[in-house]
Amino acid sequence: KKQVCVIGLGRFGATLSHELYQSGHDVLAIDIDEAKIQDQLDRATYAVRADATNEAILKELDVSEYDVCIVSLGSENIQSSILVSVILKSMGVPFIIARAANELHGATLERVGVDRVVYPESESARRTAHVGFDAGVIDYMPIVPDFGISKLRPPEGMLGHTLEETGLAGTGDRHGISVLAIRRGRTSFLHPAKDEEIKAGDVLIVAATNEHLGKISEIAN
Amino acid sequence: KKQVCVIGLGRFGATLSHELYQSGHDVLAIDIDEAKIQDQLDRATYAVRADATNEAILKELDVSEYDVCIVSLGSENIQSSILVSVILKSMGVPFIIARAANELHGATLERVGVDRVVYPESESARRTAHVGFDAGVIDYMPIVPDFGISKLRPPEGMLGHTLEETGLAGTGDRHGISVLAIRRGRTSFLHPAKDEEIKAGDVLIVAATNEHLGKISEIAN
């Protein structure tokens, strides 16, 4: 179990604090707004009203003793988000996660030593674009812009055919679609052979560009 | 291929429009701010400056002919978001996705007939809570209980070593960890060779059981 400090209780921070607390971690939630603190009282171990840009307060709260600090100030507070991150870094916090409002903000956070930058709206948008839009895609993990890993229910037209017959036996990257694994029933196997037959109920784990992913429903016909 | 209309080009809407367009869908992007339209020109089929709360304009743009309309106005524009959703519903748009700024907003959107409500900050926070807390794991896609695909920042001890030297050259499944791809800078490549050297800034896409994933920080030492 970890000691986690969450600074900023907007939607991202409040949800994160709650989820971590439910998972059994020790959570200190900090926000400058008393109303936010009141809402968070049963969703964190401690909830403290404080201005996180005040280094003396952060020292008093011993935040450098925490395993992870999360700076979840949002687009209304970009400068504070950067300042708080700089302070936490200088206090020697071992791992800092910060949420960015845009690319420039994120780049700045990385430059000041934040260990992990999160872009909630972009991540969610990328997922939304694939899950429910591309035929059969039921989950999606972006890797770089335009390329990611999808969990895919194979279209009807693929069932009973081999990977090679359906054009899915390629090595992927820019050349098409690579089936990295197949989940079948309760088990899964990696690097399926090109003569592997696709069965009803299979879930294909594929790496593909957005363009190729979009074409999968056509492949089946 | 679908006909999709995206209303509101904040971070969520702009990313969603771009991702859908890259996937081959026809995308009409609408925003009241000309600067947002200029940015979106090569990331959508058409980008039109318009006030989406103006029903006459939406009719002129034939949005009821679209397969899906997405209302991605944010916390700055909650009332407009609700009004636009009501208008789209009354125009008979077959499927409406709307992004909500908070629970009350989301509940209202559902009451006026939105088909799918997205909460980007909450979704991202939930993933961050579960995924950001195993050493180096920055994303996770479960395949079966106890086995999944993770995006992993390699620990310090791995840098400068090959996949084989760090014990990551296996074929995975129940026998270890399989590195399916490496993201390096803005590009990525699949099925890296066992003599591939791990560099600072790399992101490894690995398939592994939870147990092996947990041991990765030990592997490095």
Ligand SMILES: Nc1ncnc2c1ncn2[C@@H]1O[C@H](COP(=O)(O)OP(=O)(O)OP(=O)(O)O)[C@@H](O)[C@H]1O
């Ligand atoms: N200096 C500060 N110290 C502590 N908390 C702060 C400080 N400045 C702002 N906050 C708090 O940070 C929280 C989130 O800030 P902000 O309004 O910028 O984000 P948001 O866009 O609402 O976030 P989200 O998108 O997660 O809902 C607010 O609850 C605010 O009270």
Ligand SMILES: Nc1ncnc2c1ncn2[C@@H]1O[C@H](COP(=O)(O)OP(=O)(O)OP(=O)(O)O)[C@@H](O)[C@H]1O
């Ligand atoms: N009536 C309207 N018609 C069309 N576009 C609008 C209207 N009102 C606002 N917008 C646009 O919607 C976009 C997003 O709005 P808003 O600022 O509320 O969200 P945001 O919080 O910035 O979104 P995100 O979190 O996705 O970055 C802006 O680009 C804005 O210009």
